[in-house]
Amino acid sequence: MNIQKLLxxxxxxxxxxxxKRKEKRKYLKHVIKKLKKHEKKLxxxxxxxxxxxxxxxxxxxxxxxxxxxxxxxxxxxxxxxxNKSSQGGSGV
Amino acid sequence: xxxxxxxxxxxxxxxxxxxLPTIFAILTYGFWISPDFKExxxxxxxxxxxxxxxxxxxxxxxxxxxxxxxxxxxxxxWKSLSFGIVSTTLMQSSSLVSVITISFLSAGLIPLAAxxxxxxxxxxxxxxxxxxxxxxxxxxxxxxxxxxxxxxxVILIFQKSKGLKGCGYILSGLGFLFLGIHHMKEGFESxxxxxxxxxxxxxGYPGVFLFALIxxxxxxxxxxxHATLVLIITALAARQITYENALALAIxxxxxxxxxxxxxxxxxxxxxxxxxxxxxxxxxxxxxVAIAMIYQLTHAVDVVSAWFGIGSEDxxxxxxxxxxxxxxxxxxxxxxxxxxxxxFLQRTIKPRTRTGSQPRHLHSATFELPDTAIEAVRKExxxxxxxxxxxxAGGLSxxxxxxxxxxxxxxxxxxxxxxxxxxxxxxxxxxVKELFGEIVQFISRAxxxxxxxxxxxxxxxxxxxxxxxxxxxxxxxxxxxxxxxLGSDNxxxxxxxxxxxxxxxxxxxELDAVRQRGDDSTAVLSLDSLKxxxxxxxxxxxxxxxTLIREDLISAPMSISLMNDNGYAYDVTQNLIQMGEALxxxxxxxxxxxxxxxxxxxxxxxxxxxxxxxSKP
Numbered sequence: 001m002n003i004q005k006l007l008x009x010x011x012x013x014x015x016x017x018x019x020k021r022k023e024k025r026k027y028l029k030h031v032i033k034k035l036k037k038h039e040k041k042l043x044x045x046x047x048x049x050x051x052x053x054x055x056x057x058x059x060x061x062x063x064x065x066x067x068x069x070x071x072x073x074x075x076x077x078x079x080x081x082x083n084k085s086s087q088g089g090s091g092v
Numbered sequence: 093x094x095x096x097x098x099x100x101x102x103x104x105x106x107x108x109x110x111x112l113p114t115i116f117a118i119l120t121y122g123f124w125i126s127p128d129f130k131e132x133x134x135x136x137x138x139x140x141x142x143x144x145x146x147x148x149x150x151x152x153x154x155x156x157x158x159x160x161x162x163x164x165x166x167x168x169x170w171k172s173l174s175f176g177i178v179s180t181t182l183m184q185s186s187s188l189v190s191v192i193t194i195s196f197l198s199a200g201l202i203p204l205a206a207x208x209x210x211x212x213x214x215x216x217x218x219x220x221x222x223x224x225x226x227x228x229x230x231x232x233x234x235x236x237x238x239x240x241x242x243x244x245x246v247i248l249i250f251q252k253s254k255g256l257k258g259c260g261y262i263l264s265g266l267g268f269l270f271l272g273i274h275h276m277k278e279g280f281e282s283x284x285x286x287x288x289x290x291x292x293x294x295x296g297y298p299g300v301f302l303f304a305l306i307x308x309x310x311x312x313x314x315x316x317x318h319a320t321l322v323l324i325i326t327a328l329a330a331r332q333i334t335y336e337n338a339l340a341l342a343i344x345x346x347x348x349x350x351x352x353x354x355x356x357x358x359x360x361x362x363x364x365x366x367x368x369x370x371x372x373x374x375x376x377x378x379x380x381v382a383i384a385m386i387y388q389l390t391h392a393v394d395v396v397s398a399w400f401g402i403g404s405e406d407x408x409x410x411x412x413x414x415x416x417x418x419x420x421x422x423x424x425x426x427x428x429x430x431x432x433x434x435x436f437l438q439r440t441i442k443p444r445t446r447t448g449s450q451p452r453h454l455h456s457a458t459f460e461l462p463d464t465a466i467e468a469v470r471k472e473x474x475x476x477x478x479x480x481x482x483x484x485a486g487g488l489s490x491x492x493x494x495x496x497x498x499x500x501x502x503x504x505x506x507x508x509x510x511x512x513x514x515x516x517x518x519x520x521x522x523x524v525k526e527l528f529g530e531i532v533q534f535i536s537r538a539x540x541x542x543x544x545x546x547x548x549x550x551x552x553x554x555x556x557x558x559x560x561x562x563x564x565x566x567x568x569x570x571x572x573x574x575x576x577x578l579g580s581d582n583x584x585x586x587x588x589x590x591x592x593x594x595x596x597x598x599x600x601x602e603l604d605a606v607r608q609r610g611d612d613s614t615a616v617l618s619l620d621s622l623k624x625x626x627x628x629x630x631x632x633x634x635x636x637x638x639t640l641i642r643e644d645l646i647s648a649p650m651s652i653s654l655m656n657d658n659g660y661a662y663d664v665t666q667n668l669i670q671m672g673e674a675l676x677x678x679x680x681x682x683x684x685x686x687x688x689x690x691x692x693x694x695x696x697x698x699x700x701x702x703x704x705x706x707s708k709p
Contacts, residue, residue: 023682024682024685024686024689027680027682027683027685027686028686028689028690030683030686031614031683031686031687031690034614035614035617038614059704060621060624060704061618061621063700063703063704064617064618064620064621064624064692064700065614065617067620067692067696067699067700068614068617068620068690068691068692071690071692071696072690075689075690
């Protein structure tokens with residue numbers, strides 16, 4: 001590893017904002033994973049449900065879980081982008 | 093009431109008032125007649141100061157690791173026992189472990205059985221301290237290590253970083269402990285040349301009782317059994333006390349440590365008092381067995397010492413062996429009865445009679461641990477919500493228990509048409525106002541030792557409390573017209589007000605469902621469904637209201653009331669959702685933050701609403 005790379009790595013470690021972003025990504029991934037599981041479970045329940053009112057309720061819940069997951073992925077993408085741009089900035 | 097009757101909160105202060113001048117007088121006399129005594133006492137003082145610094149240092153690291161660990165020790169007894177042993181061994185302070193355990197108990201984070209397990213473990217953990225002092229502290233020139241530790245420690249204390257500061261306190265704490273032991277050792281060594289304390293040794297059972305009492309008193313005064321034990325070991329090493337009397341002193345110290353715990357728990361809540369009770373039962377039972385079997389135990393110590401290759405004249409190490417055997421014996425004896433003991437304590441130590449407005453989880457012991465204090469505030473705010481939701485239900489002329497039952501909401505509404513004579517103001521004064529005041533006061537006191545992130549968390553909880561109060565106020569505004577129109581001859585207006593009641597009852601039910609899902613990290617996000625329902629209801633209202641006015645089904649004043657009251661119902665819902673988002677979210681702080689970051693905003697909620705409208709056939 002050359003000095004430049006080592007310096008970059010040290011800078012990345014010392015950069016609190018970057019560390020916080022990394023941590024946030026970790027927890028966000030966890031929530032997204034849970035939402036995916038939740039959504040799948042709801043879809044499975046919907047498939048076996050005959051009652052119309054319950055089906056309506058389940059559909060609403062699925063839409064909501066999906067919207068949350070979509071937002072989660074968007075936030076995650078934003079964090080990754082911010083990370084990349086800060087890394088790119090350090091190389092200049 | 094007789095004037096000489098004092099409340100039990102006054103007893104410790106009264107004891108302190110008598111004890112302190114007595115101790116000062118004895119010490120001053122001692123310093124005057126013997127410089128060696130002065131050195132021993134200074135050694136004890138430095139040692140105790142070291143303990144304080146050590147505790148301060150460990151507190152810097154309790155924000156997270158220790159609390160997470162402790163949270164995981166609740167399911168199995170062996171886990172709580174091991175936690176007690178390991179944490180006390182590492183921190184060399186059973187009192188800090190007790191404080192943490194009491195604060196966890198009072199915040200309702202661990203059950204009493206787990207707390208008792210930790211205390212049992214802590215008793216075993218203290219025995220390691222005796223081994224360290226007897227095996228290491230006396231065999232090497234300990235003060236040589238103390239000086240660099242103090243220097244590095246103090247430099248670290250001056251650093252800004254919390255972690256480095258904590259390390260500094262731990263290092264200087266250890267340095268002071270070593271220095272204290274050194275001075276005690278030196279003091280006893282030179283004391284030996286002037287006075288032979290062994291001349292005052294008492295043999296047989298009278299000696300056992302007398303020295304156990306001295307050990308007890310010394311521990312109560314120093315508030316640390318560890319300090320007493322070190323004093324005993326150093327005195328024993330200098331042959332200033334006999335081996336038999338040292339054993340009795342160690343037994344006394346074990347009882348003494350519980351007395352400090354009892355005094356400390358007098359002001360605490362019922363769980364803290366029960367834990368102190370368990371501590372007393374354990375240590376007293378162990379001490380009684382140890383005193384009754386002292387000769388058999390001494391023999392057992394000889395056998396075990398020989399087995400470990402400890403010389404028959406190495407009394408300090410033999411004392412450590414004794415201390416371990418007798419605490420181990422206590423744990424083995426009491427462990428099978430732990431559940432029985434918990435039941436006994438729950439039966440005998442009852443909570444002080446309290447009203448709904450008295451806090452159940454706020455306890456000053458939790459100030460020491462910021463994350464625990466936050467959890468205590470969260471639980472207390474949930475208590476506030478419980479009281480408030482009953483008021484909101486009452487204001488709607490409904491019964492909370494019925495709302496939370498599985499019965500269809502429409503059925504409940506239809507069956508409770510008669511307006512209830514429910515005084516919101518009186519109920520608010522009785523079960524919310526005072527409690528919210530206590531929470532706010534606790535938050536401002538707890539905030540002093542918190543990091544910005546932790547303060548932010550408390551700020552959110554306080555805001556949740558304010559949302560609860562606002563929801564009650566809005567319900568009060570709503571109640572006036574609601575009571576009037578529930579009995580109205582106009583069916584349309586009755587229907588509209590039933591609709592308001594039904595929608596608010598659904599909110600209370602849904603909030604309860606989310607709360608019950610507790611550990612599921614996505615549960616709190618499902619509160620967004622309430623937001624969608626709230627927006628849908630609001631949009632539908634405009635259309636309905638127009639129809640009702642156009643077709644002359646309700647009068648103009650009725651329409652104004654309906655519009656205003658729907659506004660209040662909207663605010664109640666919004667406040668309760670906000671409260672739920674802050675309060676029902678459990679687990680790690682960062683996980684909760686991640687959840688909050690993907691909660692849907694207005695635009696996204698409207699999009700969902702639009703999609704669901706479009707998908708309708």
